[in-house]
Each structure stands twice: as structure tokens, then as C-alpha cells.
Amino acid sequence: MFSFLDGATVESVIIASPSGPVFEGSEATLECRATAHPAKTEMIKWRIKGLARNSRPTLDSTKSILHISNVSRDLRGPVECWADNGIGGPSVLSVLLNVLCKFLSSLIL
Numbered sequence: 001m002f003s004f005l006d007g008a009t010v011e012s013v014i015i016a017s018p019s020g021p022v023f024e025g026s027e028a029t030l031e032c033r034a035t036a037h038p039a040k041t042e043m044i045k046w047r048i049k050g051l052a053r054n055s056r057p058t059l060d061s062t063k064s065i066l067h068i069s070n071v072s073r074d075l076r077g078p079v080e081c082w083a084d085n086g087i088g089g090p091s092v093l094s095v096l097l098n099v100l101c102k103f104l105s106s107l108i109l
Contacts, residue, residue: 010036010043010091012083022071024102030066030095032081040085047080048097073099 012034022028032044046066068075076099084090 010034010083010085010088012044012081012091012093014081014093014095016095021098021100023100024071024073026071028068028071028097030068030079030081032064032066032083032093034064034081034083034091036083036085038085038087043083043085045082045084047082048075049078049080049094068097071097071099073101075099 012032015031015033017029017031030046032046034044036043042063044064066079066081076097078094079097080092080094082090082092
């Protein structure tokens with residue numbers, strides 16, 4: 001007996017809050033929503049490109065939500081959501097975390 005997995009797919013979308021630049025010292029929340037066929041309970045992982053492995057930013061990743069408190073300029077750059085159900089390749093989406101200097105907040109606000 002042979003078994004084939006036909007049409008195995010993963011689709012995802014990233015929702016960012018705030019939707020624009022983030023000031024240093026503030027908070028940012030990213031949500032990755034994914035649908036997959038077949039679905040898997042633990043299929044979302046986050047990756048901050050360029051972040052040193054020994055660096056430990058204040059991150060709280062609960063399944064599909066990544067909360068970053070006290071955002072630093074070291075975190076600016078692409079943040080990736082990897083959604084993978086283990087069949088085929090992952091769906092990888094990226095958003096740019098644009099971190100502005102905290103001194104600019106007093107000039108802009």
C-alpha cells in the first residue's frame with residue numbers, strides 16, 4: 001500500500017504593531033498567522049537576522065506572537081517568521097523592524 005501527500009502547503013502572514021517605526025526603549029509585537037495542510041500544533045518559529053547567538057534580547061515568543069520589550073537599535077533589521085508543518089519547505093516571511101533613536105521621539109512627538 002502506498003500513501004501520497006498531495007497539495008501539502010503552508011501559507012503565512014505577519015501582522016506588526018506598531019505598523020511603522022519603533023522608538024528605542026518602546027515595545028513591539030509581531031504576530032505570525034499560518035495555515036497549513038496538514039496542520040501542526042508547533043509550526044511557527046521566529047528569527048531575528050543578524051542577532052548574535054549569545055545576545056539575549058528581551059523576547060517573549062508564545063506560539064505565533066513575538067513580543068519585544070525595551071527595543072534596542074541592535075534589533076533593527078529583518079525579523080522572520082518561519083512556518084513549517086514538516087512537509088516540503090517552510091513558508092518564510094520577513095518584516096523590517098525599523099528602530100529610531102529614542103532622542104528623536106521628543107523631536108517628533
